[in-house]
Amino acid sequence: MSRRAPRASIDPDASKSWLRRALPLVKAHRALLITSLTLSFAGLIVQVQIPNLVRVGIDDAVVDRTGELSTYVWWIVGLALAQGFINYLARLYLLRTAYEMEYDLRNIVYAHLVRMPFGFYDRVQTGELMSRSGSDIRAVQMYLSFGPSILVQCLIAVVAFGLMLSINVPLAIVAMVTMPIIGVLGVSMRKAIFPVSWLIQARLAQLATVVDENIQGVRIVKAFAAEGRQLRSLAESADRIRWAYRQDARIRSRWNPLLDNLPRLGLALVLLVGGLMVIDGHTTVGTIVAFNSYILMLQPPFRMLGMMIMMGQRASASARRIYEILDTPSDVVDKPDPIAVPLGGDLAFEDVVFSYPNGTLALDGLNLHVRPGETIAVVGGTGSGKSTLGRLAARFYDVTSGRVTIDGHDVRDLSLASLREQVGIVPDEPFLFSLSIHDNIAYGKPHASREDVVAAAVAAGADAFIRNLPEGYDTVVGERGYTLSGGQRQRVAIARALLVNPPILVLDDATSAIDVTVEQMIHSSLRDKMRGRTTVIVAHRLSTISLAERVVLMENGRVIADGTHESLLASEPRYAEVLAAQVTA
Incomplete structure (x- = not known):
């Protein structure tokens, strides 16, 4: 089977941000990506209807007893099945987009590497190139494909807030009061985690170099009975990575609990304020149940938002390492109009x-x-x-x-x-x-x-x-x-x-x-x-x-x-x- 050429390349303008330079690659696969995002958004629309249907069902069939409970149950089951099918298609197209982007990015990097002259390989370690052609490409691919999907998932907050406003404005404001704080914490976490993400990727590349040299040179290692020394070298590289991962873990342990639990503070406030409003007759029990469902629905997107911030920082560090290769020009290249003639051997x-x-x-x-x-x-x-x-x-x-x-x-x-x-x-x-x-x-x-x-x-x-x-x-x-x-x-x-x-x-x-x-x-x-x-x-x-x-x-x-x-x-x-x-x- 013949190799398909990449549909796009990386923008060669080094003055642009890493994400703007990668946009041609995203645009080349926009049909698949937009299809996936559209289906994902449609799934969200279906998902946010379920708590509202629960609200109406409780108030109508349970509290006021003016409707049939089974009717609401079947509607909820039908919406859940529809949401599952839509999410299946969205995930299918998203994974296809991710693999297509990874295919193109790997081919872009490899095509550049094969154009590089011997002098480039004289000064660059094989393990370093393997790391940038492997884990770094995967980090960029994950962010370019899954990042937009996570953003769409986060739109559930906007849709849910709109529905909450249509049901009860004061209670909706109470439910969303913690969200600006989450945004500020997300920006602070982004700034803290970027240097560590770069360090992790660099040290993973160093470890890959040690492993590659030990595998390639295993006969020399054994010939000089140097297994112990090489294991110590590997352990030292692993220790440096472990230290970097520990720093990453400290940052995550400091910020993630806040990002995860602030929506739950909103849940407590809804129960408090909403409960008082029910007692005073300003809202219904079904509304409280629906708002609790909406707030619980908001937790995964905001947890994914924290994950997206970390993915973005790792992708940023990885992209810059990839661009270092792509921005290195080959000093052995064809002239604009090279000659291709049979040679006689003089x-x-x-x-x-x-x-x-x-x-x-x-x-x-x-x-x-x-x-x-x-x-x-x-x-x-x-x-x-x-x-x-x-x-x-x-x-x-x-x-x-x-x-x-x-x-x-x-x-x-x-x-x-x-x-x-x-x-x-x-x-x-x-x-x-x-x-x-x-x-x-x-x-x-x-x-x-x-x-x-x-x-x-x-x-x-x-x-x-x-x-x-x-x-x-x-x-x-x-x-x-x-x-x-x-x-x-x-x-x-x-x-x-x-x-x-x-x-x-x-x-x-x-x-x-x-x-x-x-x-x-x-x-x-x-x-x-x-x-x-x-x-x-x-x-x-x-x-x-x-x-x-x-x-x-x-x-x-x-x-x-x-x-x-x-x-x-x-x-x-x-x-x-x-x-x-x-x-x-």
Whole structure:
């Protein structure tokens, strides 16, 4: 089933309040929401008629005995059934509205996240993003959908007050005398609870980060017997959340009893004043019963009003955290009229200077030209900038200065989708999804046939071990592919890149976890696959370097030597030192 695009987006004007920025999302679903609110209001109209009917029934059939009691009973039963059916429909449409809004909001956030460059993820914690994409979105959705419904529920106070005025004006005023006080208390509670709501959401995100890192890094935790230390770290985060929740509980315990019980004070006043009026003959017993019912009817809306205030503060804090993500622009974006053309593979780095977001200088005036169809090996010590070449070629980052070109086109002029379809990268630590082997290999080409997938696996030296798995190509790998060995994951990743068949292929130490015997088998297949393809191999092993026609030696972000393996070994002592270091590593 195809994904439905969000019907609206968040207003990009950061100067507006969080609620005004979210209004386009509400307006996009106004038909469902208005239907729900209309039905809800109709249910309230029916509900407030019941106490009035009770009043008439008591005064007419019980006190004056001029009417049939059964008639009023059946009317009350009929109204109750009608109210139940109307409320069912109102709730149904309200929940549909809530889920539609949540769907759109999640897609808006996720679509923005996938547009963000690598630099964004270098500085933002995964747990923080998970929290903002989960609990924060749910908090905003709850307020946008249920908030209007609660307001409509609170309209019962207006309708009930109108009916009470039509029955007995003095008694109606007595019944509502506590309501202005409730309004003032609600505003005070709102101001008190907002900072705590923000703190709770922030600390929940910190806890999510700790949990995420412990799950993702469980093998390292166990390898160093650090379970106790990690549990203490988790307990510390949980303690900080507990402290914030305690503050929230103190605020609620201070304000909620007042908001809940003030309407009951109105009930006592009605009983006192109304009772005296009955004694004096200025009203009836049925009126007292009806007014008691109306006041009891007012308690849930005002209790919900307090809940709405707390929901609003939490939603406000959550929305601001979501907007922090949405307001962060991507610095790697398509130009207004990007180029989308087939690439031949002429790759060049011209005076390229590049620093990572944390300030680490990776390339410093790099000049390198790889001709179409040429295979080069890039060699160098740790931190020399080797892996950065592929990341810039695929434009995962933009250069600080200089430019990267393919076929003479600056990569910043090419459309990102077209560029990344034609520059394939196999990292040294490949990521596999919790899918079948077939789906992992076909990830870049989802509609590939089984024959094409098998051919790519054969070329990557993966077919033999895949066929020995319990379900062959249909075997589902564990999270991140950890049910496979490191070498097996690398072979699946190579197959994934080969299936797409890009004109430019970057192998970033892609066979480092594969034993030499298997690597030699893969190399024989890769020689055929690399023929006519521009290939950049970040290499450490001599066997891998042998795949290349030319070797480039890097140091401190620059090319310091360039030639064949034999010529560099004979003329460049630093090349021999790097190879020796790799052998002893």
